[in-house]
Amino acid sequence: xxxxxxxxxxxxxxxxxxxxxxxxxxxxxxxxxxxxxxxxxxxxxxxxxxxxxxxxxxxxxxxxxxxxxxxxxxxxxxxxxxxxxxxxxxxxxxxxxxxxxxxxxxxxxxxxxxxxxxxxxxxxxxxxxxxxxxxxxxxxxxxxxxxxxxxxxxxxxxxxxxxxxxxxxxxxxxxxxxxxxxxxxxxxxxxxxxxxxxx
Numbered sequence: 001x002x003x004x005x006x007x008x009x010x011x012x013x014x015x016x017x018x019x020x021x022x023x024x025x026x027x028x029x030x031x032x033x034x035x036x037x038x039x040x041x042x043x044x045x046x047x048x049x050x051x052x053x054x055x056x057x058x059x060x061x062x063x064x065x066x067x068x069x070x071x072x073x074x075x076x077x078x079x080x081x082x083x084x085x086x087x088x089x090x091x092x093x094x095x096x097x098x099x100x101x102x103x104x105x106x107x108x109x110x111x112x113x114x115x116x117x118x119x120x121x122x123x124x125x126x127x128x129x130x131x132x133x134x135x136x137x138x139x140x141x142x143x144x145x146x147x148x149x150x151x152x153x154x155x156x157x158x159x160x161x162x163x164x165x166x167x168x169x170x171x172x173x174x175x176x177x178x179x180x181x182x183x184x185x186x187x188x189x190x191x192x193x194x195x196x197x198x199x
Contacts, residue, residue: 004184008052011182012060015044019064024071035153036160037146039129041068043165045092046125050103050118050169051180054096061089083137091128095121100187106177107188114173119166126162130154 019041026040041064049057065088069081098121105113130147134154138145147154172179181188 004182004186007182007184008056011048011051012056012063015048015057015060016064016067019044019060020067023064023068035147037134037157038161038164039126039133040161040164041089042092042125042129042161043168045089046095046122046165047169047172047179049092049095049125050099050121051182052096053099053186054093057096058090058093061092062086065089083141084133087137088129088133091125091132094124094128097121102173103181103185103187106173106180111174115170118169118173122165122169123162126158126165130158130161 023041026038045057045061045064048060065086066081069085072085073080098117102114102117105117134145134147135149147157
């Protein structure tokens with residue numbers, strides 16, 4: 001494996017570890033907040049997509065969803081693991097469409113454009129997750145949903161999650177651009193990445 005591949009694997013493991021840990025911890029801490037769901041596991045997956053692209057984020061999302069599914073459903077309900085844990089997280093891949101211009105604008109210090117890319121990616125990914133997890137999949141399976149799409153709790157949960165993701169990722173972009181742009185980014189030329197690392 002070359003250095004870029006090793007970096008991708010390490011970042012995948014970081015995103016999966018943080019995402020799964022945060023997801024499980026938040027489930028315990030917010031157990032009393034009935035009616036609201038905040039899937040902050042999306043935040044490290046969006047970060048990964050903005051850093052390495054859609055395909056990397058999709059693979060990491062599938063692994064993270066599998067781990068969460070095995071924790072929630074054990075080894076007995078594979079259909080539920082696939083439909084309710086893995087499939088919705090694949091929406092993280094949508095952020096990969098914004099990776100190139102997020103990195104280019106950040107590298108050129110056009111922070112307003114960077115923020116716009118990050119905010120748009122956060123909104124699309126979060127809505128994709130909520131739509132799949134709480135509307136499309138339950139409608140297809142006939143199961144009851146934890147959040148009704150016409151209910152206020154659905155939209156409050158969605159908005160808070162999207163805002164939280166956007167704020168955290170924009171703060172990272174502003175204060176630690178290297179966390180968004182890897183040393184050997186496939187979206188930037190060697191000259192561009194060298195100038196960033198020399199700043």
